[in-house]
Amino acid sequence: MAKYVCPSCGEKIETTGIVTVCPKCNADMAGVMEQSARALRQKAAELIKDDSVTTHEYIVRTRGLKRSYIMGEEEVQALRGIDLDVRRGEYLSIMGPSGSGKSTLFNLIGGLDKPTAGSCYINETDMAQLSAHELAWQRCRTIGYIFQTFNLIPVMTALENVTLPMIFAGMGSDEMLERGRMLLDLVGLGGRLNHKPQELSGGQQQRVAVARSLANSPAIVLADEPTGNLDLQTGKEIIELLKELNVESGVTIISATHDLKMIDVSDRIVHIRDGQVERIEKREEIDLEIGTMGGQP
Amino acid sequence: MQSTRKCWSRAELDPRLSACGLRLVVKAVMMDVKKLAKVAGGGGQAAPQIQKQINLPWPDAFRISLRSVLLRLGRAGIAATGIVLGVAFLTYVWSDRIFSDGVEKARLAQEQTLAAAAESVRKPAAAPEAEQGAPDQPVAPDASQSTKAEKDARQLWLVVMSLLVCGIGITNAMLMSVTERFQEIGTMKCLGALDAFIVRLFLIESVVIGVLGSAAGIIIGILFVLLYYGIKEGFSVTAKVDWGSLVMVMLYGLVIGTVLALLSAIPPAIRAAQMPPAAALRSEI
Structure with a gap:
């Protein structure tokens, strides 16, 4: 049983269902409903992250993950046994110097490579x-x-790039276009549906890529250095966008990065060195002062 | 699982044509055959499978391929030039024979008209009949017949050689086009494309190039023959040419050009499809 209060007449409504208009004064209740739904989602997200309350459901688990490459005569160990658990709805950053095996781990989790x-x-x-x-x-x-x-398909427009995974998933064409528009709107590119990637700035291209990654409502979004090719400000915007998606829709985000701005939004940070997990930090435990960027407050 | 694993590592070491590549093309074709069969036999049983279905409908595949041909006209042009030249040569050689037959016929008809006119000035209507009867008559002595056969054999050899060369040209151009697009292919795989989709996209692309190239080649070939005989014998010979067999030659040219383009694109398409996505994404051109 949830309680809602009509914004115009103050009528208290108790229901288990959805109220679109106030029964007393016919005022629109959509705003109130949305607000309470958001509050509920946030509460759920907090509960999920509270170790003392929940037993966690892990969406990604790796056990003794190893990957070696053969370079000439030598065998190079990129990963030397990684054990990692990622919770549903978590924002996880994988950090480490270049060559530490971040991207390899990313590829293995994403099924792009075999261990x-x-x-x-x-x-x-x-x-x-x-x-x-x-x-x-x-x-x-x-x-x-x-x-x-970014890796957008250069011959396709923003909208076509976003709808391509939906074609593979067999979605109907009307539904597909509608969802594509909605997603591009969500990332703030509603007015650039028919632009080709070359006609978009780096930040905009990455936004299209973010929209595309959400095409089939995935459970996990894997981001490999999403801010690596962007300037500070646009990078920050992309990070904020990812965090927003993480909070709003509960999608698990795993991002390989060495961008320190990511620490601010991550729930946990996994440090990798020489193909092994060096340490895992929780966000609350880090006391890192991040200054303002580019003269922006 | 074992076999897939083997394919992967082999493709990593040597991403060229291998046995599991050919299997891939067969699979790409079989997938659609199976789907058609399912539709024909009532799709009721397919219902529980639908949830895990990944597909790329033909119209969408066609649209994507056509777009990439149009956007990379330079590369497509190089591939098409091979086809254009090969098919132009083919049509030239074949229609040359038809034209020379037509000229022969015209000359015979003319001789007979003259003879008939000399015999009886009042019977000019005999001319068309004589023309139709002409091929039945012994035309040339044995010696010229044998040199003609020799010439035909030499021309056939030339045609086969030129088609082979242009086939290799297309393979080369398509390989370049694949290499250029490794990242794109890797991205598509990340978005859930099956290997068969990649093969399909590249094959459609090469068929489009094949059809356009052969059409251009046919036009050029016929044009050359027309000009040659028009200048040598006067443009009135066109009236005596057997247009029916000329149309057949055009059709043969179109079919041969398209099939050639399709066959030459198979090895590059397999190479593209077999790249493990991680390796495809890593590559930089």
Whole structure:
């Protein structure tokens, strides 16, 4: 039973359902409903992150993940056994110097590469056990990808880029266009639906990429250095956008980065060095002063 | 699982044509055959599978491929030039024979008209009949027949060689086009594209190039023959040419050009599709 108060006449309404208009004065209740829904979501998100209340549901689990490459005669160990648990709805940053294995880990979690040893579970399914078809399905529906170099398809407009994964998922064309417009609107590019990637700035291209990663409502968004090719201010905007999506829709975000701005929004930070987890920090435990950027308050 | 694993590592070491690549093309075709069969046999049983279906409908695939051809006209032009030249040569050689037959016929008809006119000035209507009867008559002595056969054989050899060369040209141009687009291919795979989709996109693209290239080649070939005989014998010969078989030559040219483009694009398409997405994304051109 939820209680709502009419904004115009003060009437108290108690219901388990949805109230669109006040029964007494016919005032619009949509704003009130939305507000309470947002409050509920936030409360749920807080509860999920509270260790003392919940037993966590892990969306990504890796066990002894190893990956080695053969370079000439030598075998180079990029990952030397990573054990990592990522909670549903978490904003996780993977940090580490370049060459530490961030991107390799990212590729393994995303099913873009196969581990030499160990296993990676997403939603309790072992990625290594999937057939090519199931793997494609997983990439299409459960995981959204954001890259450092944006990786939009250059011959397609922003809208077509966003709707491409929906074509693969077999969505109807009307529904697809509508959802594509909605997503581009969400990232603030509602007026640039028919622009090609070359006609957009770096920040705008990355926004399109963010919209595309959300095309099939994935459970996880994987971001590989999403701010690496952007200037400070646009990078900050993209990070804020990601955080907003994380809070609003509860999507799990895993981002490989060495951008310190990310620390501010991450729930946990995993530090990787030489292919091993060095330490995992919780956001509350970090006392890092981040200054203002680019003269902006 | 074992076999997929093998494919991956092999593709990493040597991303060229391999056995599982050919299997891929077969799969790409079979997928659609199976789908058609399912539609024909009532789709009721497919219902529980639908949730895990990934597909790329033909109209969408066609639209995407056409767009990338149009946007990379330079690259497509190089691939098409091979087809244009090959098919132009082919049509030239084949229609040359038709034209020379037409000229022969015209000459025979003219001779017979003259003879008939000399015999009886009152029977000019005999001319068209004589023309139709002409191929039945022994035309040339044996010696010229054998040199003609030799010439035909040499021309066939030339045609086959030129088509081979242009096929290799297309393969090369498509390989370049694939290499240029590794990142794009990797991205598509990340978005859930199956290997078969990538093969399909590249094959459609090359068919489009093949059809356009052969059409241009046919026009150029016919134009050359027309000009040659028009200047040599006067443009009135066109009336005596067997247009029916000329149209057949055009059709053959179109089919051969398109099939050639399709076949030459198979190895590059397989190479594109077999790239593991991580490797495709890493590559920088």
